[in-house]
Amino acid sequence: MIDFWLSAGLLLLVALAFLLIPVLRGRKAQAEEDRTALNVTLYQERLRELEAQREAGTLTDEQAQAGRDEAARELLADTEGTQRQVGVGVLGGKIPLFSAILVPLLGCALYLHWGAIEEVEQVRSFVQQPKSIEEMTARLEASLKENPDSAEGWYFLGRTYMAQERASDAARAFERAVALAGRQPELLGQWAQALYFGGNKQWTEQLQGLTDEALRADPEDATSLGLLGIAAYEDGRFAEAIGFWERLVAVLPEQDPSRQAIQGGIDRARSQVNPDAAAAAPQAPTAEAATTEGQLTVQVYLAPALKDKVQPGDSVFVFARAASGPPMPLAVKRLTVADLPAEVSLSDSDAMMPQLKLSGFDQVQLVARISRKGDATAGEWVGNSAPLASSTREAQQLVIDTAEVKGQ
Template sequence: MTDFWLATALLLGVAMCFILLPLLLRRPSPAGQDRAALNVALFEERAEQLHAQHADGLLSAEDMASGRAEAARELLADADGEEAPPAQGQDWRLPLLVAFVLPVLALGLYLHYGASDTLALSRSFATPPQSLADMTARLEQTVKAQPDAVEGVYYLARTYMAQNRPGDAAPLFERAVALAGRRPDLLGQWAQALYFANGKHWGAPMQALTDEALKADPNEVTSLGLLGIAGFESQHYAEAAGYWQRLQALLPAGDPARQALQGGIDKARQRAGLPPAAAAEAVAGLKVQVSLAPALRDKVLPGDTVFVFARAVNGPPLPLAVKRLTVAELPATVELSDADAMQPALKLSAFEQVQLGARISRSGQPTQGEWLGRGAPIARDSAVLQQLTIDSPDS
């Protein structure tokens, strides 16, 4: 910052020169001296005129003397009416006042409206941080200088969480939510910070935040993981396993976190008295008999596409398993299993409860159509043949 202040001082010096030099070089006005000289010249000219008129015989000696006396009186009257001429010395009070006020005013305006903090931050970030503590200090300076910059607030909160400082991170996540809006990922991380700051004791604030996050995004990973941890700590092992299975289904196949989650899932299912997750995945798929309501037989075409699907009750809106038929094949019995998954990461066996549905779509789009049938929520490992009738408009 030294070079910055030197440059600032130089610019102030130049500005002061433009203001002070005209004041210092100003000369006193000679107006008073010029007027006195003019009055004397006029008196002498009048005296010569009177003398010439006397020589020509136009004036007597008495009239000439009277005229000179009158001109002398006028000269004295003008001299008495003039003000005393100004002092010859320069008045330094105004230049000194300007020299003092100008830098102080400029400095005050800059400190109030300027960006000295931002300049200092940009210089500090010119070199990479040497340690985690150094990076934390820089982020703290950034948040202090720019409290409304959501990126700085968010990354400082994440850094505090990495340093096991959830009590410091929680208010920062709250501020990030206030600045960026109630995004599901921010709500989940805020709930996580509150949970660990509260000594791993689950409470209403964390529940409200995770509920809101999962309502907006059923795949919000932080909320799913946190609910699994909280469920396990509170001995709700079946719930914990369910949340962790949902989280595991969202992770890529090669993600190392899948193995860690599998260990937690197995442990939670064991304590809940449930079979291992691998055994659950080996359960046969759901068997569904799909039929068309008699009232719709004249409203559909034999070639219209029929999608039979299963969707998680508490999970992503995307169908977990789908089979494709035509109206001409109805009634038909199909089986939905992991082999019919629309995405490899979202499997039917990863969710405890599902809802069956069948849609007739003339355009062949699985997410929109003309007629729909829905079933009640059932266990995903149910062995009972499910009955599904397409009988309602798809709205």
């Protein structure tokens, strides 16, 4: 904000110049006027002296007249080029000075009351890409404190909470979004989903009412169909789960990577409905196998030199981030040092945020970080790979061997 206050200060100086320059000019004119008055007084005294000397007989009439003429010439020389200023009195000098003091104070007071310094700081902060999902969450929370009536802000905050597995907080955010934006199907579905996972997957009349209302308004609401399928499957109502998921698959785009996972769930539900038929029928690819093409396989190792410097319980975060793009991880897996060496797979299903997926970036970088505090954004030791294509099929080896540099 330094540039903002510098600009404001320069504008203030310009405003003060309009007030103070006339005052300074008036003082100069006053000084000239005072000097002229002094010269006139000295001239009059000189005339009185000459007259006294003439009466005393010291000077003749001609000498006295010559003295008076000389004094008059000196007075004219001293006052030549000066102009008498009228109207710059005590009142004319005090008003500009008082205004010069009042303008900055009044300007600051008015800006603090009607200004938008918080909005300026907020816009400047949002220009920079967040370095982690936690930073994004903090920004959204700060934004909503200043603008609590933003339905869009509450919606995105709820989605961010869900990505952090904070379902109860997400439910409150979606409830607020519904109150502001109205009972839109997408919002109702997201609210119901957050309530379901925040309530230990217990189905309630409230959840049924929300999903029913959402599907009445939009029979193809993906969130509600997916949630109803999950709830039916968890409750052992496999035929209902198949029905909901088949409706969901029918409305998803062909290129949507979640189609394969949902199809795998349908196949598992069918095997529960009719185990004999499922055993006899050709096995459809599972969700895990179907998404292999969209995965990166990473083999993570710990450098031998670090074995005595880490503890078995230290967290290990293995993630992929865009080689050129937002710094937030696209897919993350969490291990411990005791699990190393280990092989992990990163795919779109491991995305921290739904809109940031591996498949959306051509080049990615693999990172493995050891953090004793369990912080995915900072740790003690790290291993990085060179940029590689997100469609790479070969297993990549990643060795944790470098001391963490702050801000890496």
